[in-house]
Amino acid sequence: MGYPISIEDLKQFRQLHSKTPGHPESGTPGIDVTTGPLGQGISNAVGMAIAQANFAAKYNKPNYKISDNHVYSFFGDGCMMEGVASEACSLAGHLQLGNLIAFYDDNKISIDGATTLAFTEDVGARLTAYGWQVLEVPDADTNYEAIAKALEKAKATTDKPTCIKVTTTIGFGSLNAGSASVHGSPLKPDDIAQLKKKFGFDPEKSFDVPSDVYDYWRLVADKGEKANQEWDLLFEAYCQEYPEEGAEISRRLAEKLPENWEKLLPVYTPQDKAMASRKMSEIVLGKLEQDLPELIGGSADLTPSNLTRWTDAVDFQPPALGIGSYAGRYIRYGVREHAMGAIMNGIAAYGANFKAYGGTFLNFVSYASGSLRLSALSGHPVIWVATHDSIGLGEDGPTHQPIETLAHFRAIPNLMVWRPADGNEVSAAYKVAIESTVTPSVIALTRQGIPQLEGSSIEKAARGGYVLSDVENARLILAATGSEVSLAVDAAKELTAGGLPTRVVSLPDFFTFDHQSADYKKSILPDGIPVLSIEVMATYGWGRYAHAHLGLDHFGASAPAKDLFKEFGFTTEDVVAKAKKVDAYYADKEVLSRLDGPFSF
């Protein structure tokens, strides 16, 4: 098909540095999304279908159908057992995504054995209940005509996604056909030989593609190339007739942001009023949507809490429902966090510079751990708007209050975990997140009000960590994030006034900070000054920067936020007392910056 993968690459299957790993990975040319973890692929496909529908609704014009592709997906019994697939398929049915065609490989075998062990539901009836069209090909091992016919019918259906249930035999043709063993184990030589013979191949040859097969696929590739050329011509004409849209599409396909887009980001001064950072996030989204048609987002049924919907947003909805349109950019995900994550990955994978964001409570981003990890692994720069980010959410109690969450996310490679301390830091988080091309972001935001800080700026915060307030000959550093930064500021003032000169460092994102130069980082957290971290969550991991920690290594409680901060030791008084202990403890000790060591960690 013209992708740079050769037969030699195939021989390197599952070997180090090969292009052919054990599961599809999106780094390989021609692979759209990384799958393997079950249920993700079909959910990514729902995201791609949403992206296509949105792109088409926005840009197609009479006589210029510049986007009309279908999205195809394969899923198996295992995928259908996974909750993430259920969530995504239910949403796809609601959204009436006629551009989505999924093959259900109904081979009745999973790793434990026959699906009768654990999975006796009627998958077709379930998908029908979700609003899908379900077509069946009961003899799909051999009846290719029936498959082709089902495909035609699926393509002709525009108001619902289609599942083509193909009943197959796993390992068809092998001596182990129909058994679980063919899922993961290579076939034995004699089995391979009889299999090749059975299907008309030379059993003596390995890694051999007969020339007529090559030739046939070359024709398929040529057809694709021709279609691409035709599209180029169509788009050229489109640009003549719709120069504005044409330029916008060109920009998006080049994955470039509009010039000066970042000027939309609000800037704050300490005189500006205190508010919840979720509110500041809402303000940012309301600004960005004006210049960024690629911004598409929603919430997992927490819109009034996440504040993810800008005024006058149009919902992304099937036209038939009369409550939005496919050109709308606000997605009502329902209470489906895991699918939201996987769908965002699919939207990002679709291309066209789509910037997907999704809102939920920070604690429930964990429900989506499976897809969040894949965002990071595959390099989809999606954005989680994660509000209610601590015990500061108050009355909902410990089931809703994150403790381990930031540690979990910070330990994931290639993931930004922003916890902004004020309006400028919120703007900085969005600036870096939107500009990111391969790194996803979680932006943790407060439910409760926080003040605008003296000393913050978008530029400084965009480095992930910086000195917010300093004094001469600082003897102590308070390093904090989010709502605890203003607490650090108050405590530092008192400490400095009391004779313990204290610097305040804000560390809104560890990932970004870690990527600054060694000199810069060392200027923030130098040798000789002990660092006390302050964050109302697990202290786990803070040893990376700080010598002592004020955190929360137990679950929270249901009570007004103010009572909780007091109960758990997060008042100015508490911080001052702890800080003095740190100062006394390190008075006679050598203090090395935690940034240094015999080698980088």
Added chain:
Amino acid sequence: MGYPISIEDLKQFRQLHSKTPGHPESGTPGIDVTTGPLGQGISNAVGMAIAQANFAAKYNKPNYKISDNHVYSFFGDGCMMEGVASEACSLAGHLQLGNLIAFYDDNKISIDGATTLAFTEDVGARLTAYGWQVLEVPDADTNYEAIAKALEKAKATTDKPTCIKVTTTIGFGSLNAGSASVHGSPLKPDDIAQLKKKFGFDPEKSFDVPSDVYDYWRLVADKGEKANQEWDLLFEAYCQEYPEEGAEISRRLAEKLPENWEKLLPVYTPQDKAMASRKMSEIVLGKLEQDLPELIGGSADLTPSNLTRWTDAVDFQPPALGIGSYAGRYIRYGVREHAMGAIMNGIAAYGANFKAYGGTFLNFVSYASGSLRLSALSGHPVIWVATHDSIGLGEDGPTHQPIETLAHFRAIPNLMVWRPADGNEVSAAYKVAIESTVTPSVIALTRQGIPQLEGSSIEKAARGGYVLSDVENARLILAATGSEVSLAVDAAKELTAGGLPTRVVSLPDFFTFDHQSADYKKSILPDGIPVLSIEVMATYGWGRYAHAHLGLDHFGASAPAKDLFKEFGFTTEDVVAKAKKVDAYYADKEVLSRLDGPFSF
């Protein structure tokens, strides 16, 4: 009903230290399971129904139906959108759990507004596809008789779970009835007044329960008390006729393990052969099941990989399928990790000392983050058998290789995260996990073979951390877990021989180690000796014990395990080189144990 919760407690709704938090928490008397995070409650109920079916199948005798309770659950639209609920309901249908009755509160409102925004599927048809009986009460605001009738029908149905779909009005009677706003906001005074009036209460009175209501409920409570007395008599007679089973039930209800049960745990010497720790786990399970009828477990469709099924285990299956029985203790969970976690919580919550375990790959325990967190918060001592615990799994590649996983789990309060280094440590992990009454465990196990170590023992490992091998005047400590401990041993031998005396510390579980005495811990990781941690995963969090880290702060790759360990710097040679750097770096520096500080972290 006799629970120690008073009207005064109700007045403390959502206040600090009250018995009435914002969501049901299992610490409150009368609350079976902690819910609030959507989809967990119904999934817990499936677990309780499994436990009941197993208990009844094992112990009921002709004329002695000592267990025949139903499990009741309420769920709403939000729950049904969550994947975890889909997984659990699909399994409940497969298992034909006739003892499960769930009310679906079909009020067509979620937090974003009308469910038409995101949830237009046919829930009844979906549950029917799962194998449920679905009964409908379309006018459930007022038609209590129809509800009672549906309940009777549900109780009479023994071969499938029943969903009673009650169509209701959210906030029925309030001026805001039918709107999303009544979900979380208190009613205004005038609204409360008219509501009370409408339903025949005195609008002037607050927190007032009319005496006839009290009296009625007292009758209900009396009925329960009487039933309990009858059961006591029945059980007394049962114990006469079936003394062995009676004693076993009494022991289980007292939540005591059989005496000397731990003698079943295998003990190894360095002469015993190397094997994968998942295999050692299989051996432990095969021993324990003999004496622990309360042991009930399974795998999320990875039985042949997790090795969670002992020889001759009987599957927990509905008798009608002919492939097991309700007396069986091996659960075929299907590819449903999140539900497996929530179901294990339900099994644990059922009581009778049930010890629930569930197998999957370590990396896919993350799919169950939502329920794992609730195990820890609620104190359900369930056990995750988490195999394929590192890049050591090899060819499956980065989608399957944990990096952040241990950091994530270690940051969760009240969770043991075992990563045993050999057979004795595997036995120790199970010993502590099985004896635990309020702390769940994740036991991370290798796919690849690891040797039996000199210096390990169940007793030592059961402290969470210990000196595995020591030398006089150690100048360096290598602290490792799991498969990296033998690597540390090899490197330490070479280092010591080369003039750098090196101690090896094995840290199989941070949680347990952290709970040892300060003196003990300090004896393991004393002042003056730098610690180099070795673990093929994220280094995040290791700063708690170690001064420098050898870890993996990026994703893995698909290749044979041996190649990966070499590629990523986990050979004896690599460790020796790093260790020398650590020694050189700290030669002229004061080395304080990371265990100490101005206050405990």
